[in-house]
Amino acid sequence: MKTKKYILHIAMIVLLGGTFVSCEDWFDIRPKSETISEDFWKDESDVLSTVGSCYRGMNETGFIERFIVWSEVRSDNVKAGPGVSDPIRDMLNINLNSTNTYTYWGEYYSVINYCNTVIKFAPEVEAKDPNFKHENLGIYIAEAKGVRALCYFILLRTFRDIPLITEPYADDSLPFEVAQEDPDKLLDFLIEDLKGVENQAADEKTWNNLLYAKGRITKNAIRALIADMYLWKNDYSNCILYCDKVLNNLGQLQLESSRVYNEAVFFRGNSKESIFELQFSLSNLANYAVNEMYGTFGGREGKSTYQLSPYNLGEASLALFDPTDLRGKDAFFNNTSTSFVAKYMAVRKETSSNTVREGDYSFNGGTSNWIFYRLSDIYLMKAEAMVEEGRDLEGALELVSKTYDRANPDLGSGSLQSSSKYNTWPAMRDLVFDERQREFLFEGKRYFDLLRRIRREEGQKPANVVNAYLLKKYDKLDNTTVKSKLSEIDALYMPINADELRANGALKQNPFYVTSLNVE
Numbered sequence: 327m328k329t330k331k332y333i334l335h336i337a338m339i340v341l342l343g344g345t346f347v348s349c350e351d352w353f354d355i356r357p358k359s360e361t362i363s364e365d366f367w368k369d370e371s372d373v374l375s376t377v378g379s380c381y382r383g384m385n386e387t388g389f390i391e392r393f394i395v396w397s398e399v400r401s402d403n404v405k406a407g408p409g410v411s412d413p414i415r416d417m418l419n420i421n422l423n424s425t426n427t428y429t430y431w432g433e434y435y436s437v438i439n440y441c442n443t444v445i446k447f448a449p450e451v452e453a454k455d456p457n458f459k460h461e462n463l464g465i466y467i468a469e470a471k472g473v474r475a476l477c478y479f480i481l482l483r484t485f486r487d488i489p490l491i492t493e494p495y496a497d498d499s500l501p502f503e504v505a506q507e508d509p510d511k512l513l514d515f516l517i518e519d520l521k522g523v524e525n526q527a528a529d530e531k532t533w534n535n536l537l538y539a540k541g542r543i544t545k546n547a548i549r550a551l552i553a554d555m556y557l558w559k560n561d562y563s564n565c566i567l568y569c570d571k572v573l574n575n576l577g578q579l580q581l582e583s584s585r586v587y588n589e590a591v592f593f594r595g596n597s598k599e600s601i602f603e604l605q606f607s608l609s610n611l612a613n614y615a616v617n618e619m620y621g622t623f624g625g626r627e628g629k630s631t632y633q634l635s636p637y638n639l640g641e642a643s644l645a646l647f648d649p650t651d652l653r654g655k656d657a658f659f660n661n662t663s664t665s666f667v668a669k670y671m672a673v674r675k676e677t678s679s680n681t682v683r684e685g686d687y688s689f690n691g692g693t694s695n696w697i698f699y700r701l702s703d704i705y706l707m708k709a710e711a712m713v714e715e716g717r718d719l720e721g722a723l724e725l726v727s728k729t730y731d732r733a734n735p736d737l738g739s740g741s742l743q744s745s746s747k748y749n750t751w752p753a754m755r756d757l758v759f760d761e762r763q764r765e766f767l768f769e770g771k772r773y774f775d776l777l778r779r780i781r782r783e784e785g786q787k788p789a790n791v792v793n794a795y796l797l798k799k800y801d802k803l804d805n806t807t808v809k810s811k812l813s814e815i816d817a818l819y820m821p822i823n824a825d826e827l828r829a830n831g832a833l834k835q836n837p838f839y840v841t842s843l844n845v846e
Contacts, residue, residue, distance in 0.1 A: 464526030
């Protein structure tokens with residue numbers, strides 16, 4: 327695949343040099359207003375600071391906010407909260423068009439440009455700095471390629487047709503004309519690119535610091551990302567292969583116990599089962615996006631909070647969660663007058679009571695990390711691949727039991743195996759699908775899971791999945807209208823932003839939005 331230059335129409339990416347006194351400071355790097363130049367790249371500290379900028383770009387509120395909207399708002403997990411904004415309300419009413427602010431992808435290409443800058447210039451520093459170890463260079467390049475691939479994978483699943491950029495922006499006088507890449511070829515490129523740096527990436531034990539071990543790209547983070555990409559491709563044998571690479575090299579990775587799971591994973595962060603999560607802190611950088619989307623306080627001045635509420639209420643939640651399942655009590659709260667997302671935002675003080683009250687929750691006065699991959703992902707991705715491949719249903723059931731047993735400690739281990747409900751392929755397929763929703767509720771997985779399942783339908787026709795999972799969410803809208811707007815695979819991807827189309831004449835609008843909305 328040919329390397330392309332991407333001329334961003336946003337401000338020129340700028341870099342900050344120097345060393346840092348603490349890990350938290352390093353994650354809080356904000357580049358200065360300086361032009362990229364060869365004069366900057368003198369020693370290893372310049373490379374390290376630019377790698378920090380890759381992560382810092384993902385910490386931006388717009389980056390996380392868009393990821394939550396793209397991955398959750400259109401799923402069957404959430405509905406409008408009391409503070410919902412007009413652009414999100416439009417999406418929830420299936421009134422999505424190319425002027426919606428959430429069709430803008432600039433924050434993602436900004437991070438991609440940070441990564442491209444590291445990849446291009448870091449190798450030149452090795453010759454200038456005699457103290458710059460070659461193995462450190464490999465780690466930095468692997469981090470940059472890992473972050474870049476994650477950004478592209480999010481964009482690909484959201485928009486499908488996106489430009490591939492592998493060169494850093496260096497001259498704003500050049501034309502901004504970059505066409506979209508074939509999504510299958512783009513995914514193949516990303517997988518091979520990651521494979522090329524897999525073995526040079528850091529192990530979790532490379533850094534004697536928890537923030538680095540969980541907050542930077544490691545071998546297992548790259549392997550988890552590759553497994554996820556193979557699952558999207560429906561390449562089940564390779565998905566299993568890369569899941570096994572993680573499972574055979576767990577190191578200190580292990581599932582947290584039932585007793586501390588919610589608090590350790592989502593409230594405190596950097597848990598034993600975390601593979602990669604973005605680092606936030608109240609002192610350096612608050613996670614305003616989570617606070618504003620899910621929380622009732624802690625947002626930016628003048629910005630609405632409580633934009634989203636849990637959708638799975640009443641009978642829907644009872645159908646998803648068994649009464650013994652602690653995730654149904656810890657992930658969200660609901661009664662006739664109040665509902666809120668508790669995951670990331672609160673921890674339940676009482677872990678065994680059958681009656682959950684709003685007063686049982688202690689809300690996070692600080693700010694939460696955002697988790698992209700944890701050990702549960704590996705177990706459930708492998709289980710899904712095994713089921714879709716049609717082999718070893720018992721092995722897949724054993725993998726699902728790891729998360730289910732943890733969430734249902736009162737049932738004892740092996741409760742799923744003792745049931746006769748899961749001895750057929752369709753039953754196991756639904757079990758894995760439902761278990762992923764239970765385990766990853768509000769974590770940015772669900773809409774992509776729905777799309778992945780639709781992609782396996784004959785002709786990629788959405789009707790079966792839409793009817794089974796999404797129609798209930800739009801029960802206040804005309805049923806015929808909803809079906810017509812969700813009847814094509816194109817409609818399930820986002821439109822390209824109108825400003826992006828004007829700035830880059832090589833872009834082509836998603837066909838559904840050209841036809842139905844006449845957006846040029």
